Amino acid sequence: MDTYQFKKDLGSFSTTELHTLARHYNLENLSQGDLVWMLALTIQNSFRAELPTGLLPLELTEDDEEFDGCQKMLVEWGAYDLVLIENATQIAKELYILPNLEIIMNAIGEEFKGITYLDSQTFQLRDGKLVQSIIKDYIKDNARELRGRNTIVTTLALDLEEAGGHYAAFILSPNKTLYVYDSMASSAEDPSEYLVTFRKLGEQIFKPKKVLLNSCININTYLQYTGGFPEHIDPPRLQKLRALYNISSRPRRRRISSDQDELCNEHMFKLRQQIPESQDHFCPMWSIWLIFAKINNIDINKVVQENKLIPLVIIKRFVWCIINYLQLNDDNKLYREYFPVVWLQTDYEIDQRSLSLDFKPYKIIMPDVPITSIEDCFNFSIEKMELVQLSRSRVPSQVYTALKDVESLCDKSTNTIC
Numbered sequence: 087m088d089t090y091q092f093k094k095d096l097g098s099f100s101t102t103e104l105h106t107l108a109r110h111y112n113l114e115n116l117s118q119g120d121l122v123w124m125l126a127l128t129i130q131n132s133f134r135a136e137l138p139t140g141l142l143p144l145e146l147t148e149d150d151e152e153f154d155g156c157q158k159m160l161v162e163w164g165a166y167d168l169v170l171i172e173n174a175t176q177i178a179k180e181l182y183i184l185p186n187l188e189i190i191m192n193a194i195g196e197e198f199k200g201i202t203y204l205d206s207q208t209f210q211l212r213d214g215k216l217v218q219s220i221i222k223d224y225i226k227d228n229a230r231e232l233r234g235r236n237t238i239v240t241t242l243a244l245d246l247e248e249a250g251g252h253y254a255a256f257i258l259s260p261n262k263t264l265y266v267y268d269s270m271a272s273s274a275e276d277p278s279e280y281l282v283t284f285r286k287l288g289e290q291i292f293k294p295k296k297v298l299l300n301s302c303i304n305i306n307t308y309l310q311y312t313g314g315f316p317e318h319i320d321p322p323r324l325q326k327l328r329a330l331y332n333i334s335s336r337p338r339r340r341r342i343s344s345d346q347d348e349l350c351n352e353h354m355f356k357l358r359q360q361i362p363e364s365q366d367h368f369c370p371m372w373s374i375w376l377i378f379a380k381i382n383n384i385d386i387n388k389v390v391q392e393n394k395l396i397p398l399v400i401i402k403r404f405v406w407c408i409i410n411y412l413q414l415n416d417d418n419k420l421y422r423e424y425f426p427v428v429w430l431q432t433d434y435e436i437d438q439r440s441l442s443l444d445f446k447p448y449k450i451i452m453p454d455v456p457i458t459s460i461e462d463c464f465n466f467s468i469e470k471m472e473l474v475q476l477s478r479s480r481v482p483s484q485v486y487t488a489l490k491d492v493e494s495l496c497d498k499s500t501n502t503i504c
Contacts, residue, residue: 141420144173146484153488155495156316156359162494165360166481167429167447174424175367178405182414182421183370187241190374193412193460194239198381204228204240206370208251209287211244216283221290232292235260241373242287244280252313254284255373256292257380264294265302265380269310269372273300278313303379306387309397314367316358317499322439323361324502327354330441333504350504353441359496360429360445362398371405378464393470396438398428399450400467406452407463426450427476448473 145151157169183190187206195203207224210217231238238258243251255267266288270278277299285297312318328334331350358364379386389395406426409415427449431442451472457463 140482141170141423142482142484143169144176144420146488153492155493156497158489158492158494159496160359161481161485161489163356163360164478165429165445166485167424167427167476167479168360168365168445170420170424170479171365171427171429171447174421174427175365177418177421178409178415178425179367179370181416181418182409183368183405186412186414187370189412189414190408190460191239191241194374194377197460200236201381202231202234202236202238204231204238206241206243206253208243208245211246211283216287216290221287225291238292239377241370241377242284242291243370244283244287251369252280253369253373254280255376255380256284256288257377258292258294262293262295264288264292264297266297266299267305267373267376267380268300269369269376270313271300272305272308272311303376303383304385304387307390307397308363309386310363310366310369310372310401312358312363312366313369314364316364317497318363319354319358319361319502320363320439323357323441324354324504326439326441327357327504331504347504351498353443354502354504355498356443357441360443362396362428362430365429366398366401368401368405371401371408375401375404375464375467378461382461382464384468389468393468394435394438395468395471396428396430396434399471399473402426402428402450403452404463404467406450407457407466408460411457411460411463426452428473430473432475447476447478449476 143151145153145157160166160168191203191206195201205228207220209220209224225232237260238256240256241253242256243253245251252268252270254269255265257265257267259265266281266284268278268281268284271281281299285299288294289297308320311320327350331346331353333346333350378384390397390400402425415421427447429445430448431440432444432446433440433442451474453466457466
């Protein structure tokens with residue numbers, strides 16, 4: 087087989103098969119350009135322009151799941167793929183991540199000698215204050231480790247009741263400096279509403295000499311600003327919305343009609359339901375990722391800017407690789423097909439804080455080469471992105487039937503208004 091015929095037939099092979107064939111046919115003499123072309127063509131042909139048909143959402147396959155008004159609204163907007171993407175995220179979180187946090191952290195401890203991992207724990211709030219009995223029990227249970235001289239790492243969560251839980255990363259150095267990282271905050275100067283509480287929690291447990299919040303790794307960017315809560319929107323988009331509708335950020339100075347406010351808030355509502363931040367429900371894994379960033383002294387802002395990374399893609403690649411590496415998943419087809427998919431605005435390459443309502447599904451190209459460590463997972467997560475735009479999936483008739491009696495009502499409450 088000559089080189090031309092080999093390249094002509096590339097579309098028939100997977101990437102793994104390509105590497106095998108390249109070695110078999112001794113194609114090391116190909117130019118770098120030809121090799122890049124071959125790989126690009128293989129990637130393009132590895133994925134159909136459509137997602138697999140026939141997959142039904144959890145709401146139709148699980149007895150304890152049912153459609154809500156927000157999902158009906160998404161289907162009406164043409165965002166059925168987003169329903170399935172959220173289903174796949176739910177499978178990953180509830181079946182593969184949360185039950186296995188200790189396994190993941192123990193694996194990190196095996197890779198990095200000299201690090202002590204404390205078990206993860208969720209702490210309750212009562213009237214906005216931490217419940218002390220849980221903290222005391224946690225300190226007692228980990229007394230020996232807390233007296234040690236190793237670097238200590240852990241992920242701790244706050245119980246937000248109906249909103250679920252939110253995790254942060256804690257790293258105590260041998261010199262008793264405590265680093266606290268919250269993926270919803272970009273820095274201590276731009277904190278999340280939970281960062282101060284996490285600091286108080288860390289001070290009580292670790293008794294540090296010094297506390298640093300979201301520092302030393304130059305986060306200075308929004309990794310998970312909304313925490314996956316659709317009632318939030320990131321400040322850059324909010325500023326753009328106000329400018330688009332000619333609305334001052336100071337209500338008392340407004341000189342516009344209430345119609346503009348209503349149009350702006352409706353636009354914001356549609357964005358809040360679909361932007362990547364609303365798909366990012368991975369604060370436990372962001373906490374683990376931030377521990378790795380600190381261990382490796384990564385300049386996060388520099389990496390994100392240089393590689394033009396979307397935070398949702400970063401964390402999905404990290405999660406996918408860890409789940410596969412530690413073999414935490416079963417053969418769930420909905421997870422396998424839709425977890426590597428993100429719902430993005432079609433102009434994301436031009437503006438990641440776009441106000442466009444034109445969304446499409448994009449497939450994340452995951453690694454074909456074997457992952458041999460959790461550090462490999464981290465390193466892959468911050469490489470340049472490879473995304474393939476897909477056609478929107480057809481909505482099965484069973485979904486339309488199930489949604490027929492669901493009211494198109496979706497809570498439009500938000501912490502921010504135009």
